[in-house]
Amino acid sequence: MDHFIYRGGALHAEDVPLTEIAAQVGTPFYCYSTATLERHFRLFEEALSPLPHLVCYSVKSNSNLAILKTLAALGAGMDVVSGGEYRRARAAGVPGERIVFSGVGKTREEMCLALEGGIRQFNVESVPEMQALSQVAQAMGVVAPMTLRVNPDVDARTHEKIATGRREDKFGVPIERAREIYAEAARLPGLRVVGVDVHIGSQLTELAPFEAAFSKVAELTRALRADGHTIERLDLGGGLGIPYAASNEVPPLPTEYGTMIKRVLGDLGCEIEIEPGRLISGNAGVLVASVIYVKEGEGRKFLILDAAMNDLVRPAMYNAWHDIVPIAEPAPGAVRDVFDVVGPVCETGDTFARGRPLAPLAEGDLVAFRSAGAYGAVMASEYNTRPLVPEVLVKGDHFAVIRARPTFDEILARDTIPPWV
Secondary structure (H helix, E strand, O other): OOOEEEEOOEEEEOOEEHHHHHHHHOOOEEEEEHHHHHHHHHHHHHHHOOOOEEEEEEHHHOOOHHHHHHHHOOOOEEEEOOHHHHHHHHHOOOOHHHEEEOOOOOOHHHHHHHHHHOOOEEEEOOHHHHHHHHHHHHHHOOOEEEEEEEEOOOOOOOOHHHEOOOOOOOOOEEHHHHHHHHHHHHHOOOEEEEEEEOOOEOOEOOOHHHHHHHHHHHHHHHHHHHOOOOOOEEEOOOOEOOOOOOOOOOOOOHHHHHHHHHHHHHHHOOEEEEOOOHHHHHHHEEEEEEEEEEEEOOOOEEEEEOOOOOOOOHHHHHOOOOOEEEOEOOOOOOOOEEEEEEOOOOOOOOEEEEEEEEOOOOOOOEEEEOOOOOOOHHHOOOHHHOOOOOEEEEEOOEEEEEEOOOOHHHHHHOOOOOOOO
């Protein structure tokens, strides 16, 4: 469920017509719904109750400070994968003890940053990283809380580029080596083992891969406790998918996900950490664009928008589907036309959809890409010197620009010309 609905013939974000925002901000722009963000976070809270737990929002899915602050006010923790994301979480008011640091390539500088500012745990992904963390913590005279991310060799049955739990993927350590590595962690100074971490991928649409992975984690937890380790927490990662198109398989609900977690892991007495991102922010956002031209091609019709692959790269990168809807509500039974929906970037890959049936559209009409709140603005670039898309947050009948569109003067001023040119 989201809060983007037609009312009075126009698509609204909560109580604000998207046409009103377009008139003030210009297109393209991202728009987020506070009510949807809050609702989706609370679904996970309810799904894990009464287990001791912490829902850590995955910052990489949408890292705008206003989004982070909205979720932090509800008690969310944060899952970060870089020093920059750590700084964002802290700037949004999230205390260090509610921040989990994930990622395969943490630098010593990032470790220092988190140890100085406070951290709930590092999710360590390799033996060299674990040794580096020990050295950094020892040099600082502190103890670093850590889990080890284990790779359970489970196929998440998701897109190749976002599967992370198979033997051939770069993430984590083979689960078969976990006991050996935990033994080394116990011997290293400056480290305190607090739990086990696992994450098998993103946009999963069924529970079976999760259950297979979590069952292996449960077995490992019992073995580690028998070895003398204190396992207080199980970090289960994120990955629960969202419905991008009505024709797609409907992913499990957070309640179903929570029920499975309780059944598989509930008897271990561990605090459960999860790191959802897409399911919290994905359907909480849309990308609004204007039609520049309708072009008649050879046997096809092109809808050329002012949004491009630099603004929303998912279709070009993952062949991802986003529902595209007109801002003006079509008349009941309106005949649809078939378009290739494209942007103005000089790449054939700048294509959002091929052969997409849509209500008839004309130059100047507005359209919205649904389910664009995750991995949209955060992956945007200024390719072709196109300014980054502004972001807008709606709450009830109010809206505010939470990231402004940069001017061309600001873009050009970032470049420095050396004296010999």
